[in-house]
Amino acid sequence: MKNVLKRIIFGPKEKEKYWWINVLVPIIAILLALVVGAIFIKLTGRSPIVAYKLLFGTSGLLPGPYWKDHFAEMLLSTSMFVATGLSFAIAAKAGLFFIGAEGDFLVGGITATYFGYAKPFANMPTFIHLTIIFIFVIIMGGIWGAIAGYLKVKKGIHEVISTIMLNWIAVYLIEDWLVIGPMKANVKTGISGTPYVSNTARLPIILHGTRLNISIIIMIIVTYLIWFLLYRTTFGYEIRAMGYTLIYGMEAPKAGGVDIDKRMIQVTFLAGAVAALGGAFIVLGILFQYPPVFGGGYGFDGITVALIGQNEPLGIFLASMFIGGLRTGAAAVQLAHIPKTFPSIIEGITVAFIALQELIRYWLMKAATAKKKSYVKIQGGADE
Amino acid sequence: MKALEVKNIVKQFPNVLANDHISLSIEKGEIFAVVGENGAGKSTLMKIIYGLYTPTSGEIYVFGKKVKIETPEDAIRLKIGMVHQEFMLIPRFTVTENIVLGDEPHRGMIFDYKRAVKEVRELSERFGLKVDPTDKVANIPVGIQQRVEILKILRRGAEILIFDEPTAVLTPEETEDLFKALRRLKAEGKTIIFISHKLKEVMTIADRIAVLRRGKLQGVVEKEKTNEVELARMMVGRNVVLEIPHVEAKIGKTVLSVRDLTVKNKRGIIGLKGVSFDVHSGEIVGIAGVEGNGQAELVNALIGFTRPVKGKIELDGKEIKLLTPYNLRTKGMVYIPEDRKRRGIVLPFRVRENIIMGQHTLYPFSKNGILNDSEINKFATKKLEEFDIRPRNIHVRGGNLSGGNQQKLILAREMSIEHKFLLASQPTRGLDIGAMEFVYKKLVEEKKKGIGVLLISLELSEIMGLSDRILVLYNGEIVGETTPDKTNEEELGLMMLGLKRQERVLQ
């Protein structure tokens, strides 16, 4: 039993000799981005040290004054980035370039709003109310995502095209119809949006005195579940096989009995559902209603974190904390007379370095093998 | 004069010492063959010479000068060219466009297609490599595509040409043509390095032959002073008898029945026309034919990749209506694909993952959709041993196995799935004689176990040696049915080329 548990939690021990390279790549990319950022700041005649001190001091990533508040804010946005990051990564593992998280996020948000204020549910205990809301969020987000998979399978429409269109359809459907039409709050004043969700639909706070709620715990669990799904189940086995082969037109998984069409639709459902969770978090934990205009962008931030996190669940979680930290600390850099968009520049440069990862890998590999001038004959190899 | 010299080349991969102090020197104007078992390190050595891999240690001299080859560009600059086994041509381009790509003749800023065509035509005549410069590459057979590859490297001024298993994908006629071209190139003073598993070919074409075994150079012999048997012994380290033990077939009930099967090919043209035949348990039915005469369509229909236009397929007495590759496995059919890299394995997957593909949903490898790693590892370890797959490491990625070991992996996997019918499509393509012997042994074992085997092969000797019954496929139709003792290679050859037909009565 203990062994089974250990296996489930830690997975197989794979003897990857240079596994640490995978870990170092994003770290090096981030460090390089910070160096480039520092040069920029220096060139404009300001002090990079002061700027970074402000940035990271208030990011919630490092202890400092008012750490509790920053830490809470950082984790609050982390959970949303994790949602959209995982959404991109799951599909990417199956060989899809799925950029529909933006739309799924909104669909999740509006679904959570509706079931949050709708009368029949409003007086239930919090736990049951939230459970019902999340079930519908997952179903609606999943269906919205699966449309892209369905179109790809049945009509051969590339997922990039369909997800971009679905994103816009979601925006117009929600913001230009639902929010100002059927779901409009019944108030006389100008500003409105939808009604506020009932108290039983608000995510319980886990750190007193802050806004930090259970969304981060949910995402820790979801991250683990996605990892488990990818690496410990036949479903994950099949979609990874698809991801490795489909873009090259190879047919091994198909010949091995994988029902590619079905898996494609399932994967897009999952990607949509996970992204929709993020939308639910922002409504149920921060805004408590669906505002007239939703400051979007989380969907595309998801691509950023997935790239930095190398499409691995744990990597995405850490990358989300990093991006969450940058966003949290953004306001403070203004004290050093640096625009608060500066952290976005760091993000962009990091992604640029990630794009150069083959080069970074090459350097690391060279460094790793250079030390050993003489070769070692390994037992049990082809030469035994 | 020495064209190429390598000294003490060592290549250490994480798990394998692929080249162990190899030193060779190759004269200008000779055809130099390299032979060795699957995984002996032949491709690795060639890739080092062509700049695709950097050696762990060792030196390379080209025309007497010490050189460092770090990329294929370096190699091309040093007049070394390589014809890869998978051609790197752009299907939608014409022959000419493919050949001049990267170094196009131009007038001013404009690509001068006319001149390019003329250049290609001249080049093709000069070396006796006939191509039609205006054909689209997608529409020409493999043999011609290979010529395009050769012309491409010749145009770049290659003096040393490396061929990694060039004949594995060719028909006997195409091989003949290739050899003519190689002799012509030799007469022009080009140096040729030639890798092959077919010792007969090596004995025909090579001047000298190097034998590699498990990363080490066993020796270099002159063609005149050796023979196939000795070469095989040097390669494998023991005597190999590639003769197939004759086992009387104990014919049982029908396991596969195909009636009036008509199938379209990828281009939408009927490629298989109303084919009918049966395979019984305990027999090997061989399908002989020149590549492209309906084999691919037959295979695709049998494994559920293409829906037949009409016809019926029955497996073990039950008609299969909605074919999918998955339900075929559950109904007792397994498949050894002709193109292992495309259809057989997932290259980045580890051996342990590849070896359960197709049965990954079954107990004990998974239960309720959750994989059981210790069972998978146990199974993989056992199969590596049983099928002698090297290296004995279940964590190696499929793409890092040598071709022969990939094939053994597929064999190990498919044969361990419970089945009544085995579809073996060119199961020995690219295998060394040791591995070939192994495959033959396994196929005969299958037959003894009462499994029905459909063997599709381009090698006549294989068809003659293994089959209990032979069907000849020509132009999408079965033009003859015979048995090995009633026919000979000549007669089969005539039927394969459509020059002879036999009436067939199906019971």
Ligand SMILES: Nc1ncnc2c1ncn2[C@@H]1O[C@H](COP(=O)(O)OP(=O)(O)OP(=O)(O)O)[C@@H](O)[C@H]1O
């Ligand atoms: N990129 C790689 N990484 C790790 N191991 C490798 C790699 N390429 C080859 N090998 C290993 O090196 C050994 C030699 O492989 P190589 O491809 O040179 O064999 P080969 O002689 O060409 O065999 P075949 O006749 O089957 O093509 C094999 O054991 C193989 O598994």
Ligand SMILES: [Mg+2]
């Ligand atoms: Mg090879």
